[in-house]
Amino acid sequence: MIEQYIAKSIACACGKTHRSRVETIEIKPNVIEHELIDFLKSKAYKKLTVVCDKNTYRVAADRVCATLEQSQIPFKLHMYQEDSVLPNEHFIGNLAMGMALDSDLILAVGSGTINDICRYVSAVAGKPYCIVGTAPSMDGYISGGSALIYNNLKLTFETHTPTAVFLDPQILSHAPKDMIAAGVGDLLGKINCLTDWRLSQIVNGEWHCDFISDIVDAAIQKVVTGSDQIAAGQDEAIADLVEALLLSGVCMDFAGNSRPASGCEHHMSHFWEMRYLLEGREAVFHGTKVGIGTVIALRAYEYIASLTPNFDRIKALPHKPFDEWEQDVRGAFLGASDEIVDLERKSGKNSPEKLAARLASTEANWQQIKALAEQTVKSELVYGILKQLDAPTKPGEIGVEKEMARQAILYAKEIRDRYTVLQLLWDLGELERFADQIITDYYA
Ligand SMILES: [Zn+2]
Ligand SMILES: [Zn+2]
Structure with a gap:
């Protein structure tokens, strides 16, 4: 259903032309091993920074890493070790300093917070970013804004949308209730x-x-x-x-x-x-x-x-x-x-x-x-x-x-x-x- 609305312009009766900036959305079982890898190959990215926390490593990023290795796509893994990750100066700075400077794509593996961080850092670094989602917990996967904590205030920063989003229903249905x-x-x-x-x-x-x-x-x-x-x-x-x-x-x-x-x-x-x-x-x-x-x-x-x-x-x-x-x-x-x-x-x-x-x-x-x-x-x-x-x-x-x-x-x-x-x-x-x-x- 969603494919009919993305990657095209729709001239609408309301007078506006509607356009979504995301290129690809795939919601399929085993999407990591198939659609994600096909997409990365088609784009010929040379090196990825894969971003996750300890939980999302266990539920999806380990599979992402294994598949990238198998497909011989170079990457650097950036895994937050803290139990609680917040979209604030500390965690944003941590990714900015830990990412591979020669990477041409940031791949976020997670849901709300990981995405807000990756969306912001990738925008500042001028690199595209993609998502492997791990929970159906919010509507912000393809938002163009990052909700960040800055000086203890929650502010929305206008950044950019992901190029592609990959979701595996089998992973999502095992997310915490x-x-x-x-x-x-x-x-x-x-x-x-x-x-x-x-x-x-x-x-x-x-x-x-x-x-x-x-x-x-x-x-x-x-x-x-x-x-x-x-x-x-x-x-x-x-x-x-x-x-x-x-x-x-x-x-x-x-x-x-x-x-x-x-x-x-x-x-x-x-x-x-x-x-x-x-x-x-x-x-x-x-x-x-x-x-x-x-x-x-x-x-x-x-x-x-x-x-x-x-x-x-x-x-x-x-x-x-x-x-x-x-x-x-x-x-x-x-x-x-x-x-x-x-x-x-x-x-x-x-x-x-x-x-x-x-x-x-x-x-x-x-x-x-x-x-x-x-x-x-x-x-x-x-x-x-x-x-x-x-x-x-x-x-x-x-x-x-x-x-x-x-x-x-x-x-x-x-x-x-x-x-x-x-x-x-x-x-x-x-x-x-x-x-x-x-x-x-x-x-x-
Ligand atoms: Zn309209
Ligand atoms: Zn909402």
Whole structure:
């Protein structure tokens, strides 16, 4: 299915020409021994740097090395010896100093972190890179950005996309269960991304592409209907999951930004991630947090569906002055506040003028908004699938305290200038009440 979308230009009815930058994606059993080697030979690479950690060496990189030796393709193995690898200055520097300077390809063997590191180092070194994936845990394999920790802040660096991605369903289905559940969580998040995107089209007239949203929607359906088989660890269902995750990556490339694959569920996940990092706490898988955020986001749409707003009353509500807003934000974002405050200064998304314009449009389009909220997938469905996979469904289950959960609902929308259901609730003066409802329910 995915082959039809890559390595070509698609002239779309939305007015854009869509193009994915990745050349090859192969999801097949024994892909290391066959498709990977055929690809490397066809490209005539002279020397590789193979990057892995102790775990991914055991599950795939040893096979990669053995096959390269057999095929007489020269390589240098760069294996991290630490139990926990982070995408920070230390591990990036370690690869930069350890890679073979004469290598003409970096081959990442791993999932999220190894890829973020290799994507960045290969971009800085001006070398192409390819991936042998080891877990269906997130949607970032073919992303053009690296999520890195720099000065203790998680930042996205624009880098480049991999040339090719190779995935063996038999390896993926043996990934730890919580990593597979995280992949499902990241993918189920797309339900809310598509709804947030449509909502912004209605309220703000934001560009929207049905071709892209249909691809993502079909990927979601496949994972929802195959959730029993995914929970049972069946190779085919796991292959569908990873293909769905890759498709959402292709769709980000098509859109030219992350709109089709990142809505307020991701913003809440980013908020918790940032706070955990600032507080030196152990990281939680990206997709695990996204799954929890998705349940909250879909509950936000259920809340919207239940409203009958009095727009005259809403328009007369007092507007919080910038100084007060800044104080609240600094209380929530702590050491990462400057960026958030700068973003608001630039975007002015909470300014009285922008709010008034959005409210006028919200009022004019209320029936359409309400219908969208009523038609979107119910939070119960996502909750049920996460439960089935023994995945956390509420912030408290990953150690997020009551106040931090409330702050995520109230302030996650400040992380990006991207309209979502949380901004809609804020515009309507309902965000605090919604947060209280969730917190009372979750932390009773
Ligand atoms: Zn389009
Ligand atoms: Zn994600």
